[in-house]
Amino acid sequence: MRRYQADPLPPIAAVYAAVTGRSIAGVSPRIDGSVVVSCPSERHNDRHPSCAVNVKKNVFYCRSCGVGGGVLDLPIVAGLSRNRRESAQLLRERGLL
Numbered sequence: 001m002r003r004y005q006a007d008p009l010p011p012i013a014a015v016y017a018a019v020t021g022r023s024i025a026g027v028s029p030r031i032d033g034s035v036v037v038s039c040p041s042e043r044h045n046d047r048h049p050s051c052a053v054n055v056k057k058n059v060f061y062c063r064s065c066g067v068g069g070g071v072l073d074l075p076i077v078a079g080l081s082r083n084r085r086e087s088a089q090l091l092r093e094r095g096l097l
């Protein structure tokens with residue numbers, strides 16, 4: 001897949017907090033590096049946390065609705081950007097990139 005910029009990506013926990021307003025900084029990851037949180041998707045009303053955010057691999061995956069991806073996919077899933085280029089711009093505006 002084409003990369004739109006070469007900057008190192010920010011930690012997915014910081015991006016999750018920025019796009020959802022819910023911090024996971026104080027939650028201890030499981031042995032595989034994942035933290036189970038509410039789904040960031042605007043289309044998924046996730047009342048029981050179904051989304052694994054893996055802070056080691058910098059990826060997320062919702063086992064309930066199937067959305068997932070990397071740091072630049074998270075703002076798209078949350079409905080805040082239309083593509084990875086816009087995601088990178090959003091993260092720059094918020095001082096994360």
Ligand SMILES: [Zn+2]
Nearest residue numbers: 039044062065
């Ligand atoms: Zn979901």
